[in-house]
Amino acid sequence: MPNINELQDFATQVRRDILRQVHKVNSGHPGGSLGCTEFFTALYQEVMEYNTNFDMDGKGEDLFFLSNGHISPVYYSVLARSGYFPVEELNTFRLIDSRLQGHPTTHEGLPGIRIASGSLGQGMSVALGAAQTKKLNNDKHIVYSLHGDGELQEGQNWEAIMYAAGNKVDNIISTIDLNGQQIDGSTENVLPLGNLKAKFEAFGWDVMEIENGNDIEQVINGLKEAKSRTGKGKPVCILMTTVMGHGVDFMMHTHAWHGKAPNDEQLEKGLSQNPETLGDY
Amino acid sequence: MKEYKNTGSKDTRSGFGDGLTELGKTNENVVALCADLTGSLKMDDFKANHPxxxxxxxxAEANMIGMAAGMTIGGKIPFTGTFANFATGRVYDQIRQSVAYSGKNVKICASHAGVTLGEDGxxxxxxxxxxxxxxxxxxxxINTCDYNQTKAATIAIAEHDGPVYLRFGRPKVANFTPEDQKFEIGKAVKLYEGTDVTIIATGHLVWEAVQAAVELNEKGISAEVINIHxxxxxxEEAxxxxxxxxxxVVTAEEHNFLGGLGxxxxxxLAENHPTPQEFVATKDTFGESGTPAQLMDKYGLNAAAIVKASEKVLKRK
Structure with a gap:
């Protein structure tokens, strides 16, 4: 059984890392990062089987692909604190000559990253390709992917969703971060997504839900349940409801912090709500 | 003057298909993806032999490119097949981010390039x-000129680690390069030595350049012909x-003169040895319906156009 307190401490430290990264360079995307902190923590600290001795081919291990690459601060923090690269390197986020580009890339050779993402809607196709290669290689490990809800407005997703079910790609678990927000406002106002559960099911996916994606236990249980549903002829989708900006009260329930950094005062307030646990870099 | 013989007209896309068939036998990491154009791309044999x-x-070309990028993770060498139009412009951002920027070993193979696609317009x-x-x-x-070269190129790019765009065409054209040629990426092939004018051609225009050189020779003009595949x-050195x-110099290609080989x-040349140059290419225009020969003639993409361009550039020396 996972030690929930330890995982919550991990998540709290990740939130500090997110705030400090974007504050330092006065740019980046804290809102979605904070909302997905429990997801990344659960995935890398509890659910996924992986080698921190990074190898691009990833044979014999689970793989993860981030499609909504703008939430790089949470990705970088969790990768670093999971052992992929030195935690101190978070200091270089978005700086010149850094491996921690604004959006994740393989181009600078940062361990843990297997595809560039940022231009939205491409990650599910990539994850599907990796999943098909796992089948060809007779590798029983799972491919995980994460997608923003607004990102589903990109048509390529639906090409991939159709392909995955039609070809019984059942070694993939795609999680949709349902925070209901995108840059211009709520998804409901910008372009309503409709009934996503019905849509994924109509395309032939096995769909499950995590009602509170900011409850670490729920996320772990959901991911483990999803894993148990793989290998049964259907791709698995998790609709995970989160709160954008979770853990920093003034950033919650708004799209305002999608791509905006806190000032000095706001940083202090955010950090005070997330006291140091594992130690700042 | 050396005579290049057409050993029997064939389409370059069949060279791709036959190269892929051979790769299927020799390289177990080669996988193929196709967006509903298996017959047009001549991928049927690979499909039948290695379902x-x-x-x-x-x-769904966008998904195809993304999947191909993902399939490289774990050691596969994906060859994607569709028409050149849908293989590039339609999926430019997918190629840019998931393949090129991500440095993935994907081979984007594109048929029906240029106006010689013909009647579809x-x-x-x-x-x-x-x-x-x-x-x-x-x-x-890479833009290959005939069946043999396309087959050789298809096989060669599997050994190259990195993204490749391989362009070929629909119609049957002269097959004149050696069957046993070694395809070296980035290495020009000199077809004629000459002293008066250099003709640098790619794709379907290479055979036209050969015909042009023969015609120029009859007029007393010595043309050097370089096949830039x-x-x-x-x-650059060549x-x-x-x-x-x-x-x-005359450059010849089945492509817009903006952005192409020319x-x-x-x-x-501007950087190293400024030289008068004429462009045999389409001139910032779209194509239209017609037979390949009619279109090559109308858009000035044949031996006659190369001869004319050569005579013009000679006067600019």
Whole structure:
């Protein structure tokens, strides 16, 4: 059984890392990062089987692909604190000559990253390709992917969703971060997504839900349940409801912090709500 | 003057299909993806021989490119097949981010390039693809001239680690390069030695350049003919050396003169040895319906056009 307190401490430290990264360079995307902190923590600290001795081919291990690459601060923090690269390197986020580009890339050779993402809607196709290669290689490990809800407005997703079910790609678990927000406002106002559960099911996916994606236990249980549903002829989708900006009260329930950094005062307030646990870099 | 013989007209896309068939036997990591054009791309044999390594993605090119990028993770060498128009312009951002920027070992194989696609008309006749692809950092760009060269190139690119754009066409054209040729990426092939004018051609225009050289010879003009199958990386040394010898250049391609082979040659010469140059290419226009021969004639993409351009550039020396 996972030690929930330890995982919550991990998540709290990740939130500090997110705030400090974007504050330092006065740019980046804290809102979605904070909302997905429990997801990344659960995935890398509890659910996924992986080698921190990074190898691009990833044979014999689970793989993860981030499609909504703008939430790089949470990705970088969790990768670093999971052992992929030195935690101190978070200091270089978005700086010149850094491996921690604004959006994740393989181009600078940062361990843990297997595809560039940022231009939205491409990650599910990539994850599907990796999943098909796992089948060809007779590798029983799972491919995980994460997608923003607004990102589903990109048509390529639906090409991939159709392909995955039609070809019984059942070694993939795609999680949709349902925070209901995108840059211009709520998804409901910008372009309503409709009934996503019905849509994924109509395309032939096995769909499950995590009602509170900011409850670490729920996320772990959901991911483990999803894993148990793989290998049964259907791709698995998790609709995970989160709160954008979770853990920093003034950033919650708004799209305002999608791509905006806190000032000095706001940083202090955010950090005070997330006291140091594992130690700042 | 050496005579190049057409050993029997064949389409370049069959060269791709037959090269892929051979790769299927020799390289177990080669996988193929197709967007509902298996017959047009001549991928049927590979599909029949290796159904487990063939992925029909449907009419969904964006997903095909993304999947191909993902399939490299774990050691596969994906060859994607569709028409050049849908292989490039339609999925430029997918190629840019998931393949080129991510440095993935994907081979984007594109048939029905240029006006020789024929009767389907401009919606399907891309004349901008070489430009789109050569602008992507790290992308290798190849445009082969006949069946034998396309087959050799298809086999060769599997050994190259990195993204490749391989462009070929629909119609049957003269097959005149050696069956047993060794295809070296980035290495120009000299077809004629000459002293008066250099003709640098790619794709279907190479055979036209050969015919043009024969015609020019009859007029007392000595043409050097270079087959540039690799637009990027460009064999700059071969181009500069020849331009220094002849003092004038004609480039010939089935592509817009903006962004194609001609511009790459012009940049090379501007930087190293400024030389008068004429462009046999489409001139910032779309194509239209017609037979391949009619279109090549109307858009000035044949031996006659190369002869005319050569005579013009000679006067500019």
């Amino acid at each position: 487990e390594r063939f992925f029909q993605v449907g009419i 401009a919606t399907h006749q891309i004349l901008e693809d070489l430009g789109l692809m050569k602008m992507l950092p790290g992308m290798t760009v 690799t637009i990027k990386p460009l064999d 181009i500069i050396t020849s331009a220094k010898k002849t003092g004038c 511009e790459s040659v012009a940049r090379t």
